[in-house]
Amino acid sequence: MYGDNRLDEQRLWAPWRLEYISRGGGENETPAEDSPGESLRFAPGADPECFLCRCGAASQDPRSSDRKNLVVHRGKHIVTLLNRYPYNNGHLLVAPRRHEGRLDKLSEAEWLETHQVMATMIGHIERMMGAEGFNMGLNLGRAAGAGVPDHLHWHIVPRWAGDVNFITSVAGARVIPQALDALWELLGDALSNES
Numbered sequence: 001m002y003g004d005n006r007l008d009e010q011r012l013w014a015p016w017r018l019e020y021i022s023r024g025g026g027e028n029e030t031p032a033e034d035s036p037g038e039s040l041r042f043a044p045g046a047d048p049e050c051f052l053c054r055c056g057a058a059s060q061d062p063r064s065s066d067r068k069n070l071v072v073h074r075g076k077h078i079v080t081l082l083n084r085y086p087y088n089n090g091h092l093l094v095a096p097r098r099h100e101g102r103l104d105k106l107s108e109a110e111w112l113e114t115h116q117v118m119a120t121m122i123g124h125i126e127r128m129m130g131a132e133g134f135n136m137g138l139n140l141g142r143a144a145g146a147g148v149p150d151h152l153h154w155h156i157v158p159r160w161a162g163d164v165n166f167i168t169s170v171a172g173a174r175v176i177p178q179a180l181d182a183l184w185e186l187l188g189d190a191l192s193n194e195s
Contacts, residue, residue: 040054040057040058041057041058041059042056043056043098045098045100046097046098046099047099047151050099050150050151052079052093052095052099052151052153053097053151055071055081055095056074056079056095056096056097057097062074066188067181069081070184072092072121072187072191073117073120073121073191075113075117076109076113077096077107077109077110077113078094078095078114079094079095080094080095080117081093082180082183082184083155086180087155088157088158088163089129089158089178089183090125090129090131090156090157090158090178090183091156091158092121092155093153093154093155093156094114094118094121094156095151095152095153095154096110096114096151096152099150099151100151101141101146101149101151101152102152103140103152114154118136118154121156121187122156124187124190124191125158125187127190129186131158131159131160132159132161133159133160134156134157134158134159135155135156135157135159136154136157137154137155138152138153139155
């Protein structure tokens with residue numbers, strides 16, 4: 001029936017998707033639980049129930065908690081983390097450490113650092129992953145698709161020519177070719193070498 005062009009059955013292993021599917025999707029991620037006895041130091045005005053605030057909080061063992069929570073960079077005002085449910089390989093979230101949902105309420109320092117961090121992250125992903133383009137965006141408000149409308153966060157989605165493959169059009173799914181832990185290592189090592 002298929003002749004020489006028969007497609008072999010292939011399995012795509014993506015166990016992290018089960019959590020996303022069973023929870024109904026969305027951006028309400030839950031970072032890893034704190035270690036017993038560990039206390040987090042939140043930014044002023046932070047919401048301890050907000051996963052972005054929890055990822056931005058300082059812990060006693062930042063390397064360990066950053067790895068669990070996929071945080072790749074902490075700035076004075078900004079935290080950058082891997083999207084636990086990425087649209088594409090290397091999908092990042094860049095957010096102020098302060099719990100804020102309005103653009104007009106960001107300080108000049110937060111605004112400037114946000115854009116500096118986004119430019120830095122794009123440069124790293126271009127060099128390390130060979131990204132050929134990027135989709136960047138901010139969903140402002142629930143009606144615009146914000147999964148966490150009370151905490152601003154920008155998405156950086158690396159793109160490659162031809163990255164919309166047959167899986168997307170046939171099965172309505174995307175294949176992410178790199179484990180989040182491996183990507184965390186790659187970005188973490190590159191950023192620590194800058195310090």
